Amino acid sequence: MRRQNLALVLREVAAAGPLSRADVAAASGLTRAAVSSLVEELIGSGLLAELGPAPSGRVGRPGTALTLNPQGPAGLGAEVGVEHLAACAVDLRGEVRAWRRVAADNRTRPAAETLADLAALLRTVAAEVAPELHPAGLGLAVPGLVGVQAGLVQRAANLGWSGLPVIAVLRSQLRAVGAPELAALPAEVDNEANLGGLAELWLGGHDGAEDFVHISAEAGIGAALIVAGRLFRGARGFAGELGHVPVEPEGPPCPCGARGCLEQYAGERAVRRAAGTAAVGGDWVGLLTERAAAGDRAVLAALERAGTALGTAVAGAVNLIDPAAVILGGGYAELGEWLLPGMHRELAARVTVRPWSPEWLAVSSLGRRGPLLGAATGVVRAIVEDPGRFAAR
């Protein structure tokens, strides 16, 4: 009961703070004495902080304003991309306090090397926010298949990973770079598309939108299915493999063994090849954006083809699962101007037996930052939702 009430108080402050103790009592229905005791415990755990007198507009001594502690526990996020590594720290309010992204060719090197560099990046980020913030947990985003088995990446084809206990390896590398306190944190790994979808749910600014498909197109194409405000993972944890939905049964062969998968039209490699930019290194999304804006015909044709294929596959998904909205996220959010026309056309043509409005397709405001934000934000959201569990650690 006390554990539930701790959560209730913290949620009130998170949702509407700064609040005085009296405000919290009024909003929660708890007595002022109970609120005072709960607040003391939350301050003691470093979860709440006092800002000084709160403007109450009421007669009498003003209460002290309470806020989520901006100098307390932090969520660490980490991301392994095919060509980059990234790490960040967010405070309890969800504000980004440190953010690092470095280029790295992770395609061919051993997982231990990749994760050693990631461990060093995490140590840097943690040092940047110390001593104000102390990491309370770590979320890791990877471009691969993560099942129900905790800490394990079943397969990340673009990284050459298979059956990798990624959390255990990362912990070992954190110890090796002299960060045993980070190695000891609670840590979870998830697919980047799932974390991008959760970031969209938590931070995307779609007020009250709790049923949508978030399309995350990076090296691979994944979807996060958000149903009733939660990530729908499927019976075995593998839902959302939009990239291998067939677009043309006899289309180009896919490394997965099938033919005509969506990735063969709209995946990074397919688009870069069609756009004639396969050999150009660096930020491929930025490059395509620049060339498309300049009217490069091959690039425009490649994006048109990708948008059409995305629209065909997403039309099938809409017919099947009936989401309230579809959000184009990840790197493709920046290419929305050129991808959306084909998507809109296919959706209008193929979603006809049930209602569909063009307004239900939108572009993410988080874009490529989504997965890393989702990884870090998940840590602090878990604390705010159940502060009793955090305090008990």
Added chain:
Amino acid sequence: MRRQNLALVLREVAAAGPLSRADVAAASGLTRAAVSSLVEELIGSGLLAELGPAPSGRVGRPGTALTLNPQGPAGLGAEVGVEHLAACAVDLRGEVRAWRRVAADNRTRPAAETLADLAALLRTVAAEVAPELHPAGLGLAVPGLVGVQAGLVQRAANLGWSGLPVIAVLRSQLRAVGAPELAALPAEVDNEANLGGLAELWLGGHDGAEDFVHISAEAGIGAALIVAGRLFRGARGFAGELGHVPVEPEGPPCPCGARGCLEQYAGERAVRRAAGTAAVGGDWVGLLTERAAAGDRAVLAALERAGTALGTAVAGAVNLIDPAAVILGGGYAELGEWLLPGMHRELAARVTVRPWSPEWLAVSSLGRRGPLLGAATGVVRAIVEDPGRFAAR
């Protein structure tokens, strides 16, 4: 609290009956006095019946065995097909006590005529089980789009229905055929694919299987997505439109306005046309089964093409929503022998980035009886789950 305990007692008897009052007390954790009082109320409402002395194996006076009342409230089911009407009654135990199915050409005639005939059929079924059983509710299965608005069919293209308040019209026809007591029953309409999927969940004998896609192929092709033991309806109530998932973007035109929808390969009309049986009336599933068994090449080729297209579309669905199993139901359950090879082949080829086993594709044992069984069974399941609400009516 009493309402919850009524449900608890009834569920115990439904799950493990016949049981004595002592058995119920032991299984439920309620006192024997409480169970006795609850049982009296349930007997009074006609939900429980006494069978006579129960063999207890214990010393002392044997208790009386309790069972769901086989002579109490009944669930009425009704079904409008493109070429048939059907109605049935099931008792509280879920046993079918009356079943009527008649041929009817509902494709072109006014909805009121179709529903007048259905009303007469329902009156016949109710008379067949009277006075032993008294209908407590009515479930209606239709081959059309039913949204979140109660009692309304948004669209049933094969029947020419659009925006039809089908429950209101059926009530009026029930009054017209002299069955005002049936017109006054609580009644619900749902899509036949949804009800077929629920029947599979409740009666299909897949013990503990609570996450599957049930494919219902009649005039149209629909899917019911069963997630965690419940029907997943989507954000607006239109999930499961598998028939309009694109199989080939530039495939044959579909009446829905798109091209290459699954129905153009595996829907009744497409299969009959490809099989050369479009002009033959009567039971088309039976006819195809007979000719396929006799080695008719056109029929075999048509079913092979349908199975391949079903496999392609279902592979996309599996990649997207990761069900534990796929069940081929409806009329296509009888054609499984010829449809499954293509489905297995496509699933094996296209579901490769996550685990897939051929055992996870199975054929429904309910087949074409599914939607009507689901419609009637839903009524009695609702009573057993919340007998307090029933008794209060």
